[in-house]
Amino acid sequence: MARAAPPVFQKFRDVQAELAKSGAAIFRDANGGESLIIHFPYSINYIHSYAEDSRFFLGLAEGKLMGSRCTAKKCGATFATPRGHCMSCGAPTEWIDLPLRGKIHSWTTCHFGSEAFLKETPYNLVLIEFEGIGSVMLARLKDAVESDLYVGMPVEARFDPNPKYSITDVWFVPVR
Ligand SMILES: [Zn+2]
Secondary structure, X not given: XXXXXXXXXXXXXXXXXXXXXXXXXXXXOOOOOEEEEEOOOOOOOOOOOOHXXXXXXXXXXXXXXXXXXXXXXXXXXXXXXXXXXXXXOOOEEEEEEOOOEEXXXXXXXXXXXXXXXXXXXXXXXXXXXXXXXXXXEEEEEOOOOHHHOOOOOEEEEEEOOOOOOOHHHEXXXXXX
16 A cells, blocks of 8 residues: 655744654745655764863863963963963973953854754853963853853853763853
8 A cells, every 4th residue: 555645844844843743744845846854863872082181071070170281391381271282382281270260352142053052042152261371262151141241251160060071061150
């Protein structure tokens, strides 16, 4: 017995609902063109090594921000991100604790984001300056709307109490 053809929809929202229910739908565009769309779930177990950056992500889980400092005596450049080697002179670096407070160097509000951030969109991305540290850190800023933000605004780190060992384990909020 032949199977019935999937139902046809003109609103993509309806296509998505049908895909979730039955796994197939036909989308008809404004010119009458038809596309068969299928639901094709897949998952990947991706095994990823942080290698030299591991201490940074372990630090987030402990509520610490780890940066790096050049070990060359004449250089001593500091970075607010993990760097195995100095960006200035190429010498090996060592880990340092970063302050948990800094200030906004620059910022933007994102009105679109990848799947992980859709629930909190629009959201703020900020570059943060730390006292005495030579580079900035990119992070999300929560508990503030676009009109609250300004260059130089004091912010402090917050950490996910259930760490995922991901950069999303840390975000910043305004210092109140
Ligand atoms: Zn250096």
